[in-house]
Amino acid sequence: MKDVRGMTQLTVSLGERSYPIHIGSGVLDEPELYRPHIPGGRAAVVTNDVVAPLYLARLRSALAAAGIACVEIVLPDGEAHKDWQTLDRIADGLLAGRCDRRTPIVALGGGVIGDMAGFAAAIYQRGVPFIQVPTTLLAQVDSSVGGKTAINHVRGKNMLGAFHQPRAVITDVGTLGTLPERELRAGLAEVIKHGLILDAEFVAWLEASMERLLARDAHALVHAVRRCCELKAEVVRTDEREEGLRAILNFGHTFGHAIETAMGYGSWLHGEAVAAGMVIAARLSAEAGLLARADAERVRRLIERAGLPTDGPPLAYERYMELMAVDKKAERGSIRFVLLEGIGAARVAADLSEAPLRRALGQP
Amino acid sequence: MKDVRGMTQLTVSLGERSYPIHIGSGVLDEPELYRPHIPGGRAAVVTNDVVAPLYLARLRSALAAAGIACVEIVLPDGEAHKDWQTLDRIADGLLAGRCDRRTPIVALGGGVIGDMAGFAAAIYQRGVPFIQVPTTLLAQVDSSVGGKTAINHVRGKNMLGAFHQPRAVITDVGTLGTLPERELRAGLAEVIKHGLILDAEFVAWLEASMERLLARDAHALVHAVRRCCELKAEVVRTDEREEGLRAILNFGHTFGHAIETAMGYGSWLHGEAVAAGMVIAARLSAEAGLLARADAERVRRLIERAGLPTDGPPLAYERYMELMAVDKKAERGSIRFVLLEGIGAARVAADLSEAPLRRALGQP
Numbered sequence: 001m002k003d004v005r006g007m008t009q010l011t012v013s014l015g016e017r018s019y020p021i022h023i024g025s026g027v028l029d030e031p032e033l034y035r036p037h038i039p040g041g042r043a044a045v046v047t048n049d050v051v052a053p054l055y056l057a058r059l060r061s062a063l064a065a066a067g068i069a070c071v072e073i074v075l076p077d078g079e080a081h082k083d084w085q086t087l088d089r090i091a092d093g094l095l096a097g098r099c100d101r102r103t104p105i106v107a108l109g110g111g112v113i114g115d116m117a118g119f120a121a122a123i124y125q126r127g128v129p130f131i132q133v134p135t136t137l138l139a140q141v142d143s144s145v146g147g148k149t150a151i152n153h154v155r156g157k158n159m160l161g162a163f164h165q166p167r168a169v170i171t172d173v174g175t176l177g178t179l180p181e182r183e184l185r186a187g188l189a190e191v192i193k194h195g196l197i198l199d200a201e202f203v204a205w206l207e208a209s210m211e212r213l214l215a216r217d218a219h220a221l222v223h224a225v226r227r228c229c230e231l232k233a234e235v236v237r238t239d240e241r242e243e244g245l246r247a248i249l250n251f252g253h254t255f256g257h258a259i260e261t262a263m264g265y266g267s268w269l270h271g272e273a274v275a276a277g278m279v280i281a282a283r284l285s286a287e288a289g290l291l292a293r294a295d296a297e298r299v300r301r302l303i304e305r306a307g308l309p310t311d312g313p314p315l316a317y318e319r320y321m322e323l324m325a326v327d328k329k330a331e332r333g334s335i336r337f338v339l340l341e342g343i344g345a346a347r348v349a350a351d352l353s354e355a356p357l358r359r360a361l362g363q364p
Numbered sequence: 365m366k367d368v369r370g371m372t373q374l375t376v377s378l379g380e381r382s383y384p385i386h387i388g389s390g391v392l393d394e395p396e397l398y399r400p401h402i403p404g405g406r407a408a409v410v411t412n413d414v415v416a417p418l419y420l421a422r423l424r425s426a427l428a429a430a431g432i433a434c435v436e437i438v439l440p441d442g443e444a445h446k447d448w449q450t451l452d453r454i455a456d457g458l459l460a461g462r463c464d465r466r467t468p469i470v471a472l473g474g475g476v477i478g479d480m481a482g483f484a485a486a487i488y489q490r491g492v493p494f495i496q497v498p499t500t501l502l503a504q505v506d507s508s509v510g511g512k513t514a515i516n517h518v519r520g521k522n523m524l525g526a527f528h529q530p531r532a533v534i535t536d537v538g539t540l541g542t543l544p545e546r547e548l549r550a551g552l553a554e555v556i557k558h559g560l561i562l563d564a565e566f567v568a569w570l571e572a573s574m575e576r577l578l579a580r581d582a583h584a585l586v587h588a589v590r591r592c593c594e595l596k597a598e599v600v601r602t603d604e605r606e607e608g609l610r611a612i613l614n615f616g617h618t619f620g621h622a623i624e625t626a627m628g629y630g631s632w633l634h635g636e637a638v639a640a641g642m643v644i645a646a647r648l649s650a651e652a653g654l655l656a657r658a659d660a661e662r663v664r665r666l667i668e669r670a671g672l673p674t675d676g677p678p679l680a681y682e683r684y685m686e687l688m689a690v691d692k693k694a695e696r697g698s699i700r701f702v703l704l705e706g707i708g709a710a711r712v713a714a715d716l717s718e719a720p721l722r723r724a725l726g727q728p
């Protein structure tokens with residue numbers, strides 16, 4: 001195996017669906033990481049028109065070195081395309097390329113590509129193997145781990161999807177070198193989230209390391225990505241199908257999804273909406289008496305230092321409620337919120353009254 | 365429980381995904397069959413515009429008697445609508461009706477409704493519970509058992525789908541009273557198939573009972589439906605994900621799918637295409653030396669007595685091969701065929717040479 005700087009590996013433990021996550025700088029080029037998962041010598045690579053010019057040739061070379069030919073499916077970039085039409089383009093490319101039930105799909109790109117290629121893998125001929133090669137920080141720390149795949153519906157985000165675990169995740173932090181600044185910051189929202197809900201020590205490390213992360217220091221990035229993957233893998237191991245504990249990963253997401261839906265997919269990045277959602281949720285935790293006000297302020301400050309929005313758009317309270325009621329975390333009519341009980345500790349709460357919600361949304 | 369004529373029950377054994385099949389005349393109206401599977405008092409019923417005027421009011425009454433309110437989604441009838449667009453209509457209806465992750469979907473209709481509603485249940489919010497109320501013979505003996513769901517793609521039938529087991533199947537043979545003659549016969553194709561691949565005694569019973577079945581005798585229908593469900597349930601129990609044995613259920617389907625694709629979905633009914641496909645496959649079995657010619661003729665005669673086609677459309681050999689190569693049972697380039705080794709015994713074969721295939725297709 002070639003020298004791959006700072007390469008590290010962890011395992012997501014899900015019985016027969018367990019899989020490795022390889023993290024390092026330059027791992028994209030490593031044929032041996034692909035070979036065991038593509039025994040048939042053939043794969044379909046799904047990527048987009050922004051990532052393809054940057055990394056598709058390198059992936060193609062690595063696969064070729066492992067004796068693997070590939071069908072290439074290049075989609076338009078952006079959350080606006082995370083829909084039926086684009087999913088159908090993937091299906092069309094797979095069928096045109098004569099991919100069968102054993103042809104793995106390799107997702108090369110960010111969260112949108114991972115979600116769509118993963119969903120395509122879940123449903124193409126009722127399920128084919130799937131490998132993630134995430135190229136954005138958001139995908140590396142969050143969406144590539146856990147097996148959740150989906151597309152959006154005009155009535156709501158991620159409304160159609162499947163649980164479909166990858167066979168392997170190959171995470172090259174080197175690809176973050178070409179990531180636009182705004183997307184790097186959006187990815188940091190999910191990094192911060194993992195700390196806030198699960199690991200106070202990691203939050204302290206983030207407070208000390210924010211500048212190195214924003215400067216894309218490879219060692220800091222590998223540490224942050226690895227710690228997030230470890231934390232998320234443990235949650236997913238405990239609750240693969242999101243029946244309990246896994247709900248805490250939605251910290252900031254109930255408000256965040258409402259913001260994304262209200263503003264139209266794409267005008268706010270997912271991580272930006274989650275960032276504002278986390279500040280609101282932390283404020284709500286304080287209003288509900290679970291979190292010290294000083295800790296809610298610490299959350300706000302960390303998010304601010306990552307260059308992320310700390311306030312939602314000026315929507316009426318009623319509009320927020322309407323948007324959150326259709327969110328899939330709503331069950332039996334009541335909206336469930338993930339709240340903090342301290343830095344590094346989260347819990348789910350439902351049936352919050354109107355007053356603290358209005359105050360958290362800054363609408364007294 | 366009300367008096368339900370000839371009601372019988374069997375269980376599909378799949379560990380924690382096991383579920384009951386209730387078979388009888390009038391079971392559609394029985395509230396107690398629905399109640400245990402819809403604990404939240406709310407369900408979404410998916411049906412079509414042919415079945416709705418016949419049976420939706422009765423289902424609605426039975427659910428109401430069990431204290432269950434329902435969202436109703438009525439789709440256009442026909443295989444031509446088994447596509448993305450119609451699936452999106454289901455999703456739209458579920459979202460508009462504020463259905464959440466625990467709201468079961470009840471499929472009221474034939475195989476197309478079951479496949480689409482089942483696929484919707486598999487992917488709506490990454491999976492919700494699902495109940496089958498099949499109203500065609502095809503759905504009662506085949507598609508409602510086993511958890512295979514799918515939609516068609518312009519490039520091939522059932523190319524996108526999921527394995528998603530129902531929580532219960534409620535099979536009212538009384539609904540076959542309104543089934544068009546042609547569809548009853550198409551359903552008999554799958555009945556015959558179950559006998560041919562698994563149960564010689566059942567084939568003999570079918571030869572003795574064809575007239576009673578065509579006359580829609582309730583006792584004969586309950587017997588046929590029950591035996592098919594038992595046979596299929598045993599195959600599915602052994603091989604839920606279609607990795608081995610389950611492939612024999614595709615007897616007649618490799619040729620059948622080619623016929624359906626070539627003729628455009630809907631011009632041949634699925635069962636009609638499978639019927640012709642079974643005659644071709646039986647002939648191929650004889651050509652390959654696995655089946656006595658007299659038994660191949662016995663297959664042809666039984667299918668003829670059911671009023672089903674015994675020949676495919678006049679497509680060129682090359683066209684058949686091309687259509688079958690894209691079929692999802694094709695793996696690693698070779699086409700796999702399910703052949704008979706006798707009446708009631710099937711096996712999978714690949715890499716058949718051209719000569720017997722041409723003769724089986726009547727193209728020397």
